[in-house]
Amino acid sequence: MSNLSRRKLIRTGLAATAGASGLAVAARLADRYGLIPPDHGGMYGPGETLTYASQRLLTRHSLAREFPSSQISKPPFANPTAPLSETFKRLQAGGFADWRLAVDGQVARPATLSLAELKRYPSRSQITHLACEEGWSYIAEWTGVPLAHVLDVVGVLPQGRYVVYFSIEPDWWDSIDMADALHPQTLLAYGLNGSELAVGNGGPLRMRVPRQLGYKNVKFITHLTVTDDLKRFGKGLGSGSPEAGYHWYAGI
Ligand SMILES: Nc1nc2c(c(=O)[nH]1)N[C@H]1C(S)=C(S)[C@@H](COP(=O)(O)O)O[C@H]1N2
Ligand SMILES: [Mo]
Numbered sequence: 001m002s003n004l005s006r007r008k009l010i011r012t013g014l015a016a017t018a019g020a021s022g023l024a025v026a027a028r029l030a031d032r033y034g035l036i037p038p039d040h041g042g043m044y045g046p047g048e049t050l051t052y053a054s055q056r057l058l059t060r061h062s063l064a065r066e067f068p069s070s071q072i073s074k075p076p077f078a079n080p081t082a083p084l085s086e087t088f089k090r091l092q093a094g095g096f097a098d099w100r101l102a103v104d105g106q107v108a109r110p111a112t113l114s115l116a117e118l119k120r121y122p123s124r125s126q127i128t129h130l131a132c133e134e135g136w137s138y139i140a141e142w143t144g145v146p147l148a149h150v151l152d153v154v155g156v157l158p159q160g161r162y163v164v165y166f167s168i169e170p171d172w173w174d175s176i177d178m179a180d181a182l183h184p185q186t187l188l189a190y191g192l193n194g195s196e197l198a199v200g201n202g203g204p205l206r207m208r209v210p211r212q213l214g215y216k217n218v219k220f221i222t223h224l225t226v227t228d229d230l231k232r233f234g235k236g237l238g239s240g241s242p243e244a245g246y247h248w249y250a251g252i
Pocket of ligand 2: 132214215
């Protein structure tokens with residue numbers, strides 16, 4: 001993929017998708033260049049592949065829009081989560097001093113990091129839009145450590161292609177490819193609108209992927225794994241969401 005000019009791919013294939021047989025052509029090309037999403041099977045498979053492959057090629061380096069502080073929504077909308085576990089409540093009672101982020105998989109130096117350690121890394125703040133697939137959205141200022149920095153600390157091995165991330169809520173896990181994982185706006189967020197990230201919005205630690213829909217922004221992150229193969233996780237669709245009918249790739 002890296003050696004391929006996007007112009008060339010567009011010329012040789014994706015442009016053909018305007019035609020009737022285009023989807024099949026796009027799927028073949030996407031496969032050749034490693035652009036098949038893990039949930040490509042089923043009725044919408046070719047279309048899903050086309051969306052992911054063409055977005056990746058056209059918007060790989062683009063930034064999600066950032067807003068002026070005058071446009072921050074008040075208050076930030078907190079979509080209710082399921083009741084939190086006793087384990088979570090115990091950690092919360094301790095001010096999250098014992099919260100840990102484990103980072104493992106295809107990395108040179110697996111690590112277990114506290115929030116204090118994460119907060120000592122370089123931070124980034126950005127005012128972006130979070131949109132739920134159910135139709136509501138809000139603009140807020142997120143602060144956190146770029147995921148790229150954490151990946152740099154642990155040293156992603158050359159074969160690593162995806163980052164799988166897990167919540168303390170067992171049903172909530174997801175994954176992104178390296179283009180999104182290394183993207184400068186992808187944060188492990190611990191702050192919102194200048195304060196600690198509230199539990200309602202995913203505190204103490206949340207994945208913030210502003211180039212994808214709300215559900216990819218998993219709350220209460222405890223574990224990251226670098227992998228080249230999403231088939232080993234859950235039902236092999238790259239996330240819990242496709243198991244419930246949502247697409248793995250939710251680019252906006
Ligand atoms: N752990 C966990 N993460 C989650 C959810 C959840 O229920 N549990 N809901 C998701 C959905 S569907 C959306 S739209 C956003 C909502 O984020 P908000 O509460 O900050 O508005 O969080 C996402 N992350
Ligand atoms: Mo959502």
